[in-house]
Amino acid sequence: MALLSVLTPVLAVVLCLLIGFMLVKSREPGTTTSPSVGETKAGSKAEFRPWVDQDLQDNTEITANEKENRDWVESNDEDLPHVPYSPLRYPVETVLKRSQDFYTLMNQRRSVRFISPEPVPQEVIDNIIHTAGTAPSGAHTEPWTFVVVSDPEMKHRIRLIVEEEEKVNYHQRMGEKWVHDLAKLRTNWIKEYLDVAPYLVLIFKQTYGILPNGKKKTHYYNEISVSISCGILLAALQNAGLVTVTTTPLNCGPQLRLLLKRPANEKLLMLLPVGYPASDAIVPDLKRKALGDIMVHI
Amino acid sequence: MALLSVLTPVLAVVLCLLIGFMLVKSREPGTTTSPSVGETKAGSKAEFRPWVDQDLQDNTEITANEKENRDWVESNDEDLPHVPYSPLRYPVETVLKRSQDFYTLMNQRRSVRFISPEPVPQEVIDNIIHTAGTAPSGAHTEPWTFVVVSDPEMKHRIRLIVEEEEKVNYHQRMGEKWVHDLAKLRTNWIKEYLDVAPYLVLIFKQTYGILPNGKKKTHYYNEISVSISCGILLAALQNAGLVTVTTTPLNCGPQLRLLLKRPANEKLLMLLPVGYPASDAIVPDLKRKALGDIMVHI
Numbered sequence: 001m002a003l004l005s006v007l008t009p010v011l012a013v014v015l016c017l018l019i020g021f022m023l024v025k026s027r028e029p030g031t032t033t034s035p036s037v038g039e040t041k042a043g044s045k046a047e048f049r050p051w052v053d054q055d056l057q058d059n060t061e062i063t064a065n066e067k068e069n070r071d072w073v074e075s076n077d078e079d080l081p082h083v084p085y086s087p088l089r090y091p092v093e094t095v096l097k098r099s100q101d102f103y104t105l106m107n108q109r110r111s112v113r114f115i116s117p118e119p120v121p122q123e124v125i126d127n128i129i130h131t132a133g134t135a136p137s138g139a140h141t142e143p144w145t146f147v148v149v150s151d152p153e154m155k156h157r158i159r160l161i162v163e164e165e166e167k168v169n170y171h172q173r174m175g176e177k178w179v180h181d182l183a184k185l186r187t188n189w190i191k192e193y194l195d196v197a198p199y200l201v202l203i204f205k206q207t208y209g210i211l212p213n214g215k216k217k218t219h220y221y222n223e224i225s226v227s228i229s230c231g232i233l234l235a236a237l238q239n240a241g242l243v244t245v246t247t248t249p250l251n252c253g254p255q256l257r258l259l260l261k262r263p264a265n266e267k268l269l270m271l272l273p274v275g276y277p278a279s280d281a282i283v284p285d286l287k288r289k290a291l292g293d294i295m296v297h298i
Numbered sequence: 299m300a301l302l303s304v305l306t307p308v309l310a311v312v313l314c315l316l317i318g319f320m321l322v323k324s325r326e327p328g329t330t331t332s333p334s335v336g337e338t339k340a341g342s343k344a345e346f347r348p349w350v351d352q353d354l355q356d357n358t359e360i361t362a363n364e365k366e367n368r369d370w371v372e373s374n375d376e377d378l379p380h381v382p383y384s385p386l387r388y389p390v391e392t393v394l395k396r397s398q399d400f401y402t403l404m405n406q407r408r409s410v411r412f413i414s415p416e417p418v419p420q421e422v423i424d425n426i427i428h429t430a431g432t433a434p435s436g437a438h439t440e441p442w443t444f445v446v447v448s449d450p451e452m453k454h455r456i457r458l459i460v461e462e463e464e465k466v467n468y469h470q471r472m473g474e475k476w477v478h479d480l481a482k483l484r485t486n487w488i489k490e491y492l493d494v495a496p497y498l499v500l501i502f503k504q505t506y507g508i509l510p511n512g513k514k515k516t517h518y519y520n521e522i523s524v525s526i527s528c529g530i531l532l533a534a535l536q537n538a539g540l541v542t543v544t545t546t547p548l549n550c551g552p553q554l555r556l557l558l559k560r561p562a563n564e565k566l567l568m569l570l571p572v573g574y575p576a577s578d579a580i581v582p583d584l585k586r587k588a589l590g591d592i593m594v595h596i
Binding site: 083086087098111120121122134136149150151154227228236239242248276280284294296297 | 382431531
């Protein structure tokens with residue numbers, strides 16, 4: 001009985017620690033067996049999802065509740081004077097024709113991996129980046145940086161980083177098939193266009209800004225904003241008769257950011273090689289969905 | 299002493315429960331006082347961030363490690379025949395002029411909340427949605443659905459949902475100021491344009507697809523792809539002389555999805571009221587960053 005009354009608090013402590021541990025564990029989403037830090041984080045994030053209601057897990061919902069910058073565009077409207085907006089007004093036939101012509105032009109756009117080394121005037125690229133910068137952005141933060149690389153040595157260093165990462169990815173992904181089918185795979189991770197294209201445009205999203213008091217200010221919707229800007233950039237390229245292929249160079253964002261000396265608040269979102277299409281360019285014979293498959297009219 | 303030995307296990311239990319509770323609490327990022335489930339989840343997710351290395355937390359990194367659909371565009375290239383790509387080639391002066399003209403056109407775009415009720419031919423909207431559908435997408439999944447609403451009753455039901463949510467958001471955010479400054483705030487949560495604009499375009503991202511075997515297939519990069527598509531859509535609207543305001547109707551995604559009878563794999567990303575600008579439209583006197591502030595040339 002004396003022994004029991006001594007042991008009871010010990011048992012109670014052990015029991016409580018066990019319960020506490022289990023509670024903590026059940027809230028810890030990832031595993032710790034992934035091979036790299038990057039993978040662990042990614043795995044955690046990915047495996048976190050199943051516990052969250054799909055409808056609530058939306059990015060838009062997350063941002064909604066931070067109660068800042070709720071207005072997507074120009075949240076600081078109230079502080080600014082307003083001016084009349086009277087753009088050019090086309091007759092309805094012109095509206096119809098312009099919408100049709102622009103569709104025809106944009107529908108000719110394709111992702112092209114065979115880019116001509118012919119020079120493109122820098123002024124054209126300036127105009128195109130300037131156009132991308134007209135995109136709307138959450139709270140008018142304009143959270144984008146376009147790094148335009150034409151220096152051959154820098155292009156080559158970018159290529160080495162991207163290819164090294166691609167090689168690893170393909171290797172891991174393909175496993176044994178790798179050995180037997182190297183020739184075919186090489187075409188996937190060898191990115192000749194990174195040397196050949198006269199310009200590489202690396203699009204960074206600014207995930208936060210720095211306030212005058214030195215504190216971070218989160219840029220909500222920065223990824224959506226920068227992607228919209230990229231859409232306008234693609235339209236501008238197509239309009240000018242230039243081509244690109246929209247790529248997200250996986251896992252090499254941090255390396256490329258350091259190489260290009262971009263600050264810590266900037267994350268690489270996209271890498272676009274830009275130029276004229278090569279005269280022998282080929283593209284896969286893809287079709288696009290019909291209008292009825294992407295649009296619902298109510 | 300007897301009392302003490304009886305109390306010891308009780309104290310131990312209380313202490314341990316306290317420690318356990320604190321441990322759990324310290325890992326629980328959100329508060330539990332938020333008024334809705336949506337808010338709690340969102341708060342948790344948002345505050346979860348500080349524990350993650352910023353460089354690794356990138357969306358691109360997450361996707362990288364899932365080792366599927368790594369190729370952003372047309373990952374199924376290998377299975378498709380390739381065809382020559384020989385688009386129209388402009389002389390260099392034309393390229394320069396076109397890039398300049400397109401910048402001038404796009405730089406006139408503004409987010410406009412004052413939309414004219416004048417009708418716009420459905421064919422124009424069809425062309426514009428069709429144009430948005432030419433965007434590139436991760437693995438050519440084309441993960442977008444554009445719900446175009448012109449039915450007055452449906453527009454009004456959308457307005458009621460959006461305004462109810464906006465009202466709650468502003469109320470929570472503004473607290474006491476609300477009472478004193480209602481008139482000013484009303485202009486923020488009253489969205490007259492949702493009734494007035496001839497069209498509302500609700501852009502849904504398809505977060506996953508359904509494979510022939512009934513399993514889910516995650517659409518990686520669906521948000522980036524749909525945002526790019528939205529950028530092309532904005533360019534198409536501007537080209538046609540129409541206006542919109544890019545909004546993300548926070549927290550009402552699920553309600554609007556149900557109202558519009560969209561399937562569970564679709565999440566509302568954006569809501570764009572579309573039409574001609576009202577003749578008395580005004581916009582805040584915003585400036586855009588200079589080219590040198592958004593572009594770095596290496």
